[in-house]
Amino acid sequence: MALISCKNLWMAYENQVVVEDVSFEIQKGDYVCIVGENGSGKSTLLKGLLGLKTPKSGEITYGEGLKQDMIGYLPQQTVVQKDFPASVWEVVLSGCLNRRGWKPFYTAAERKIAQKNIEKLSIGNILKKSYRELSGGQQQRVLLARALCATEKLLLLDEPVTGLDPLATAELYGMIKQLNREGVTIVMVSHDLNCALHNADKILHMDTQVRFFGPAAEYEKSPLCRRFLGGDFHA
Amino acid sequence: MLELLAGMFSYPFLTRAMCVGVLVALCAALLGVSLVLKRYSMIGDGLSHVGFGALSIAMALGLAPLAVSVPVVVIAAFFLLRISENSQIKGDAAIALIASSALAIGVIVTSFTSGMNADVYGYMFGSILAMSEEDVVFSVALSVVVLCLFVLCYNKMFAVTFDEAFAQATGVHTKFYNMLLALLTALTIVIGMRIMGAMLISSLIIFPALTAMRVCKSFRGVMITAAAVSVACFFVGMAASFLFSLPAGASVVVVNLVVFLLFALAGFLKGRAAFG
Numbered sequence: 001m002a003l004i005s006c007k008n009l010w011m012a013y014e015n016q017v018v019v020e021d022v023s024f025e026i027q028k029g030d031y032v033c034i035v036g037e038n039g040s041g042k043s044t045l046l047k048g049l050l051g052l053k054t055p056k057s058g059e060i061t062y063g064e065g066l067k068q069d070m071i072g073y074l075p076q077q078t079v080v081q082k083d084f085p086a087s088v089w090e091v092v093l094s095g096c097l098n099r100r101g102w103k104p105f106y107t108a109a110e111r112k113i114a115q116k117n118i119e120k121l122s123i124g125n126i127l128k129k130s131y132r133e134l135s136g137g138q139q140q141r142v143l144l145a146r147a148l149c150a151t152e153k154l155l156l157l158d159e160p161v162t163g164l165d166p167l168a169t170a171e172l173y174g175m176i177k178q179l180n181r182e183g184v185t186i187v188m189v190s191h192d193l194n195c196a197l198h199n200a201d202k203i204l205h206m207d208t209q210v211r212f213f214g215p216a217a218e219y220e221k222s223p224l225c226r227r228f229l230g231g232d233f234h235a
Numbered sequence: 236m237l238e239l240l241a242g243m244f245s246y247p248f249l250t251r252a253m254c255v256g257v258l259v260a261l262c263a264a265l266l267g268v269s270l271v272l273k274r275y276s277m278i279g280d281g282l283s284h285v286g287f288g289a290l291s292i293a294m295a296l297g298l299a300p301l302a303v304s305v306p307v308v309v310i311a312a313f314f315l316l317r318i319s320e321n322s323q324i325k326g327d328a329a330i331a332l333i334a335s336s337a338l339a340i341g342v343i344v345t346s347f348t349s350g351m352n353a354d355v356y357g358y359m360f361g362s363i364l365a366m367s368e369e370d371v372v373f374s375v376a377l378s379v380v381v382l383c384l385f386v387l388c389y390n391k392m393f394a395v396t397f398d399e400a401f402a403q404a405t406g407v408h409t410k411f412y413n414m415l416l417a418l419l420t421a422l423t424i425v426i427g428m429r430i431m432g433a434m435l436i437s438s439l440i441i442f443p444a445l446t447a448m449r450v451c452k453s454f455r456g457v458m459i460t461a462a463a464v465s466v467a468c469f470f471v472g473m474a475a476s477f478l479f480s481l482p483a484g485a486s487v488v489v490v491n492l493v494v495f496l497l498f499a500l501a502g503f504l505k506g507r508a509a510f511g
Contacts (some may be wrong), residue, residue, distance in 0.1 A: 051403075069404070069406030071404050080272060080273065081288065081397065084272060085452060085457045087453035087454070090393065090455065092388070097391065104386075104390065130453065150405045
């Protein structure tokens with residue numbers, strides 16, 4: 001059974017349809033990149049998968065014991081976070097909230113999960129630091145650790161390398177790849193097609209509708225991909 | 236020092252004002268951290284103006300001030316929250332609009348009944364004589380409820396403040412917590428308005444949070460520092476007002492300002508030391 005399956009999904013803002021009749025399945029262990037131009041409905045689709053926005057019609061079902069609030073999410077950074085006084089530890093621990101229900105305080109078991117993910121992403125040395133003092137790459141690591149506290153199965157990333165320098169970008173991609181090898185399913189919205197082709201196994205090309213969904217190698221040969229890459233191929 | 240305290244607490248009205256004031260300062264500081272970080276500071280200001288309008292109308296009609304202003308301000312809080320969630324820039328203007336309208340209506344209503352007199356001055360800039368025995372009981376009970384709810388929801392509040400999208404994706408009812416924040420803020424403002432005045436109460440929400448953020452690195456640190464700063468400033472402000480016969484609310488605000496400047500300087504020097 002698929003981890004996530006979308007069937008005839010329609011999503012809209014007011015009367016503007018941004019996701020039109022989209023169907024696809026994501027299997028356990030996949031590394032899927034959602035690509036497409038601005039306004040092609042990539043981020044909206046992601047919001048649908050996360051339950052942040054209700055679809056107009058169609059359905060999203062979760063298999064393999066995955067629940068909607070057990071998805072690790074790496075959102076785009078907001079203005080609020082830029083000068084937010086929070087220690088790295090506080091941010092990572094807040095990923096455990098979905099295990100809490102209505103109970104108010106964290107337990108030792110949850111602290112242990114946070115600790116484990118801090119070690120996994122080697123951010124133990126900046127634990128006491130304030131989130132606002134970190135570099136862009138470090139901030140993304142912290143948010144990744146938080147996302148891992150919420151899930152062991154599925155990570156959704158919304159343009160995670162925006163604003164990172166090339167070194168930090170390569171590091172982050174490496175880390176995501178490593179997590180995928182360890183069995184975490186990855187779904188990533190990305191502008192960076194070259195990196196998507198390099199890292200992902202599957203590509204979902206959105207332009208309101210699904211233009212392509214299949215293995216990355218196959219996508220690379222398609223005319224769609226060549227057009228999307230544009231100048232790179234003619235140069 | 237002891238003489239000063241003994242002197243202050245020998246007046247029952249001052250003791251009442253201190254009891255309520257310290258609790259309000261505590262609530263306002265804790266809520267203020269979330270409000271300031273979420274860019275909701277304007278809501279606090281808007282609510283206090285609405286509170287002034289409600290108080291004037293209650294007085295004109297001869298009703299109990301708290302019984303009228305609590306529901307009015309709570310409703311206004313939900314309304315303002317809606318506005319600021321929908322669109323940030325428009326929300327800003329809309330809040331200013333509502334705030335000044337409520338103020339204007341309040342002033343007109345009072346001018347019809349008693350004219351601009353000491354009562355109105357008291358609403359606007361606070362009066363330590365305002366608290367009756369029942370007011371104190373009601374205010375203390377409300378403050379305790381605010382504090383308890385806040386402590387129980389602390390972790391969720393952090394998540395919702397830091398990253399609403401992530402919190403919502405992991406199953407936190409962010410709308411509920413935003414409403415709770417607005418509700419608790421509304422209650423705190425209504426209680427605090429009598430002592431601090433409608434024009435000055437929002438400083439109690441904004442100053443301690445900003446002061447603590449100058450130097451603290453963690454959310455918990457900011458919370459604890461803001462709470463401590465707020466209570467200390469309230470105490471010092473009241474003592475100053477007692478010693479030098481200054482208006483109580485204004486003294487508290489000025490003490491807050493001085494402490495903010497000191498913390499800002501400390502933060503600046505600390506930042507310089509880190510780079511130097």
